[in-house]
Amino acid sequence: MNTDPRIPAREEIVLRYLLERRAAEDPDKVFAVFDNGPTWTRAELLGRVRSTAVALESLGVRQGDHVVCWLPNGPDVLRFWFAINYIGAVFVPINTAYRGGVLTHVLNNSDAEVLIGDAELLPRLDDIEDRGSIRRVVSVGGMGAPIDGIEVVPADNLESVVGEPTEPNIPIEPWHTQSIMYTSGTTGPSKGVLTSYMQAYASFGPETMPIMTAEDRFLINMPAFHAGGSTLLYAMLINGGSVAVVDRFSSDRFWRQIRETESTMVFLLGVMANFVESRPPSDDDADNPLTKVFIVPLLDDIAAFTRRFDVDVYTIYNMTELSAPIISDANPTQRGTCGKVRPGVEVRLVDHADCEVPIGEVGEIIVRADAPWALNHGYYKMPEATAKAWRNGWFHTGDTARRDADGNYYFADRLKDSIRRRGENISSMEVETEIMAYPHVREAAVVAVPSEVSEDEVMAVVAPVPGAEIDPVELIRFLEPRMAYYMIPRFIRTVEELPKTPTSKIQKNALRDWGVTPDTWDREVAGIKLAR
Structure with a gap:
């Protein structure tokens, strides 16, 4: 029995x-509204x-088992996820874009x-020879094609199974693993982050995020x-x-979805917020139920965003x-x-030897929590990566930031993205903030591209707002008074769309691989000199 006052009771967290x-407190209260779909109390x-x-x-799923969930947003992913955890098993959601070597x-x-x-994704399993320990596949949304060596069970066939769930062999505790979340793996194989129920609670529970209300x-x-997606959904429980669950972010459908689902809060990546902000103004922009918006990273002009849409903006x-x-x-x-x-929590900014850097200087962000299990408890089956990240009793994020005298933090870069x-x-x-x-x-x-002299040159890849063109010379002149001369990009390439992951993160590794392409504009070739 848990007697540590820092860890909430099972009924508050598991x-x-x-x-x-x-469900016992208020069985008829709506918990989930699905866009163009059902509503569940x-x-x-x-x-x-x-x-x-x-x-x-x-x-055959039992407490402690790992169950892979390969589904898009919608009612099915919610019921299967919650059912996996209800048994006491571990929810392992994987990216719907996975295929080939990453899937293996x-x-x-x-x-x-x-x-x-999802039935439409399952043929990718036939394209790989090594499927690990997978022996059974539940096909959602269709029969699913046969897969050699694997039993395929249509989800519809499971509707006829009746009975009551078994009680867990042991109580499910706050420190038990709730999920294994795979990182993007931009610098190596994707790592499975072990997350506990306590970590989910610590992320957006009432002590951390009192602005989230019933x-x-x-x-x-x-x-x-x-x-x-998953942490914020669980936070509302x-x-x-x-x-309100939608299949994906869409700037065209965003305000319709907000109004029809009567949503009061939303999380937007910076690029998403920019899409929302760049749409033509309308007389009813402020006529919406939204009250609080998380934007990461912040837009350049938050005041204009809050006035236009009558919302409060937060960032994390x-x-x-x-x-x-x-x-x-x-x-x-x-x-x-x-x-x-x-x-x-405690946060420090440190150098390569884990020594704190002075206020105003950039250092790696390292973190530890007051309560046990409030952060990840390692990378699954990757002890070396776990030990490296958790050295000296602090979790090393691989991100860098600086702090001002008032305690405000400013994200600088990923260590691997530094130039x-x-x-x-x-x-x-x-540099991106000023360009935006x-x-x-x-x-x-x-991104950094190799210099013919030494070290790096700065390259910017930009996409224009609809109907606009980006003149590289005008962009350079715009940037000159806004940043140090050595930060101003030498190379500028304009594309219709930046490459992104399914979670809308820009794939900088792809941009670095492309490098300086024939259609890239070169400031030095153009003869533009910068004042120092």
């Missing part, structure tokens, strides 16, 4: 007991989760014997295999609120391995901030 408590959700748990148990890696790493997948409805537009620093250690107040006025350290030109260290994030202030730019990414 899915099985929390869902039962919420708490009692209806519990009923579906229990029946799905019985079906999974009939396939995560299936092998997961140790799962059961995979629940009256709020959060629009979930990020996929369940992304922490921005913890906080007693509700969710977070990653799959953490629990939102840095959070801003409403409508921060410090340009580019990601907030201040919240209660319950060094002629002896100067350059933050790609800071140029009216004709919709999105931008800055």
Whole structure:
């Protein structure tokens, strides 16, 4: 029995007991609204989760098992996810874009014997020889083609399974693993982040995020295999609120979805917020139920966004391995901030030897929590990566930032994304922020490309707002008074769309691989000299 006051009771944090408590408190309160789909009350959700748990148990799923979930957003991913955790098994959501070698890696790493997948994705399993321990596949949305060596069970066939879920062999505890979330793996094989129920609670529970209330409805537009989708959805169960689940973010459908689902909160990546902001103004922009918006990273002009849409804007620093250690107040006025350290965690900025850097200097962000299990508990089957990340008792994020005298933090870069030109260290994030202030730019990414002299040159890849063209010369003149001369890009390439992951993160590794292409504009070839 847990007696540590830093860890909440099971009924406040562990899915099985929390869902039962919420359904008993107010069975008719709506928990989930699906875009162009059903609406589920708490009692209806519990009923579906229990029946799905019985079906999974009939396939041999037991407490502690790992179950891969390969589904897009919608009712199915919610009921299967919750049913997996209801049994006490581990939810392993994987990216719907996976195929080939990456798919082989995560299936092998997961140790799962059961995979629940969308019927349209399952043929990719036939394209790989090594599927790890997968022995059974539940095909959702259709029969699914036969897969050599694997039993394929249509999800519809499970509807006839009746009975009651078994009681867990041992109580499901806050420190038990709730999920394994795979990172993007941009610098190596994707790592499976071990996350506990306690970490989920610490991320957006009432102590961390009091602005999330029982009256709020959060629009979930990020996929369940992304922490921005699953963690925020679970947060609303913890906080007693509700969710609206859409298949993906769409700037064309965004305000319709907000209004029709009566959503009061939403999370937007910076590029998403830029899409929303760049749409033509309308007389009813402020006529919406939205009250609170998380934007990461912040837009250049938050005040204009808040006035136009009549919302409060917040920002955070977070990653799959953490629990939102840095959070801003409403409508921060410090340009580019990601907030201040919240209660319950410690944050330091350190050099390569883990020594703290002075205020104003850039260092790697390292984190530890006051409560046990409030951060990740390692990378599954990757002890070396776990030991490296957790050295000296602090979790090393691989991100860099600086802090001002008032305790505000400003994200600088990923360590691997840093640029060094002629002896100067350059933050790609800071350059991107200034480029994004140029009216004709919709999105931008800055990367290092090899210099013919030494070290790096700065390259910017930009996409224009609809109907606009980007003149590289005009962009350089715009940037000159806004940043140090050595930060101004030498190379500028204009594309219609930047390459992105399914979670809308810009794929900088692809941009670095492309390098300086024949259609890239070169400031030095153009003869433009910069004042020092």
